[in-house]
Amino acid sequence: MRTRRLGRTEVEVTELSFGGGPLGGLFAALDDDTAAGALAAAWDGGVRSFDTSPHYGIGQSERRTGAFLRGKERTAFTLSTKVGRLLVPQEAGGRTDERFVVPATHRRIWDFSRDGVLRSVEDSLARLGLDRVDVLYLHDAEEHFEEALRTGYPALAELRAQGVVGAIGAGMYDPGKLARLVRETDADVVMLSGRYTLLDHSALDELLPACAARGVSVLAASVFNSGLLATDRPTKDARYDYGPATTDLLARTHRIADVCAAHGVTVPQAALAFPLLHPAVAGVVVGMRSADEVRRDLAAYATEIPAGLWPDLRSAGLLDERTADLGS
Template identity: 55%
Template sequence: MTAPRWAGVRAGRLALGTAPLAGLYEPVSDAVAAATLSAAWDGGVRLFDTAPHYGAGLAERRLGEFLRGLPRDDYTVVTKVGRLLVPGRAAHDEEGFVGAPRDVVRVRDYSADGVRRSLAESLERLGLDRVDVALIHDPDEHWAEAVGAAYPALAGLRDEGVVRAIGAGMNQSAMLTRFVRETDIDVVLVAGRYTLLDREAAADLLPACGQRGVGVLVGGAFNSGILADPRPGARYNYAPADPAVLARARAMQRLCAAYGVPLAAAAVQFPLRHPAVSAVVAGMRGAGEVREDLALLETPISAELWTALEDL
């Protein structure tokens, strides 16, 4: 394993993902968002993942309000580029964020100018003079522009010291692996592709990151909730789980219960067992969820249970 290039960036094993704080699927008040962030800070969380996409800027604003006045070198902020927020009217947020502003709309833009504008506007919403990590966000259908324009722009901003580390964040491993092999990025965020239910990233992305010293953040460890609570109607990858996936998750739940371990504890700890993974990014809504996730992270899990889970 090559030493991670972003080793100088403060991480920790658990990061707070701010999408739920921007009303993903259900509304969240300013007070609940602030309490969530406060509980995370009190629990030792110092890595915060956000994006303009989350609540059309709401997540960045709420995170910035919380961080105001805290020592700047004591935390790490990850944000993203690739979606600009432009004036416009929306009857509702088509991305599932309840309470998002309706006077702006998202526009995909992976151009160099778009990257610089996006980052400048994120800094304004966050109230910061720099972010630590900037990721190209979901460029699935935009590889040519992302690698030909967005990446060089971020590399230039890294050289200027505007950001400390750069990379990409996606819900797939194949294109992230291309970024690792074909560019000089520092970190990737892979969502939902290295979990108890989906280990796609183990075949390509994680080995490549280990060889190149690229840091890995794993999001979606609960695969949209099914690995936290696999009941009928549970979401898997942002949609209702099909019967086969639900049955597999429930089999894992029964196995974990036989060892006295919550399935959610195995889910949140699983990615961290791989040497290439730096931290798990968990979306949390409410101080209670923060405390629960921190406890899950410390739940003892035997080698015997891990071996049994590998076979499911």
């Protein structure tokens, strides 16, 4: 498993990171044994970077990730979590959390203030059962961007200056706002969700050039766009960015699959490899919910992609022409 350094920091990540969203019961309930099995399979396959968040299953992902990693040598892995949502206890009353299938024992409160950031970190460490994390991200700050930039980011910078964390940045869907963060701060890394994939190249407009110019690393998350790119051929009920995939997107994915098949590779294999062609991209973050799923993703990551795939996808109008000088 290849490793990359984040920005100018000493923090290193494996090119394939374990995304902790599914550990929080994303879309479907997940039991403790299956979650532990997924983490163990990732570790056995060489993954040493783990990403989680208070948002994922209102703390469940952090608890499960920490329970596994507490049994490992602390210097052997890189752990990231996020700030911006505080978890406040409430009476579940039989209700289930939105999107994450867990009892709604807490509610989320947006808070990018300095006090909110510090409290969030303290709460996360308690759930993880660890004394530190390596990377902190402002999380999903699109609708709270000015507050996150004005008060949230300086709080992260303060923690980095104190040596509490090794690298800081933001994880968002909006590449334009992330580009502004990169230009206006000294962030080390950004985690971009779903906007530099085989189906969406919008990060090429501003974000990736800004990161390349300023030495900021990019971790590409949601490289399967919530499922549409996760199988050899998508079904009609496939998800795209957490919602139903449109007819046009399904057709486009089938066209991508046709070109991939002509080169003897699958859509998931190409989807994992594509972001890594860009020099600013340090790794991909993939949410995985079972040992079998982990092993499939590890095998896909390890697949050698024929160099001719990318020009053929461009010739078919399926890849942005701006990718022509990548991977050559």
